[in-house]
Amino acid sequence: MADALELDALWEEFHRVVNMTSQELAAWLQVNEASEETVPPPEHDGAPTGEHVLAILQKRRVDLTDEDLDVMYEVVDTVTAETDAGTDAGAGTGTDAAARRRKRLMTLGHDPSRAPA
Secondary structure, eight states: OOOHHHHHHHHHHHHHHOOSOHHHHHHHHHHHHHTOOSOOOTTOOHHHHHHHHHHHHTSOGGGOOHHHHHHHHHHHHHHHHHHHTTOGGGGGSOOHHHHHHHHHHHHTTOOTTSOOO
């Protein structure tokens, strides 16, 4: 388990990058799963990770497990890498790549169309 300062920093960063509410994420995951027409590739872990993000959003900080912390680090790293790549502004362009990127980020609880906090 992380020390208190590290946990505080992770908690704040996670809630900064996850800019969707638990209700918004739950609705997105339901719609996203219902609209899947193809089987995702094996390396695509968006839906299980999204469900785990949803579970974390519904927890108190003191109830986090080591697995929760691993997912939180993964989400922070993924969203930060995607948004630091300079492609955040292209999220609404309608291209296939932008649509896939938006879907991937939203499955992690990050809506790229929202202004950063």
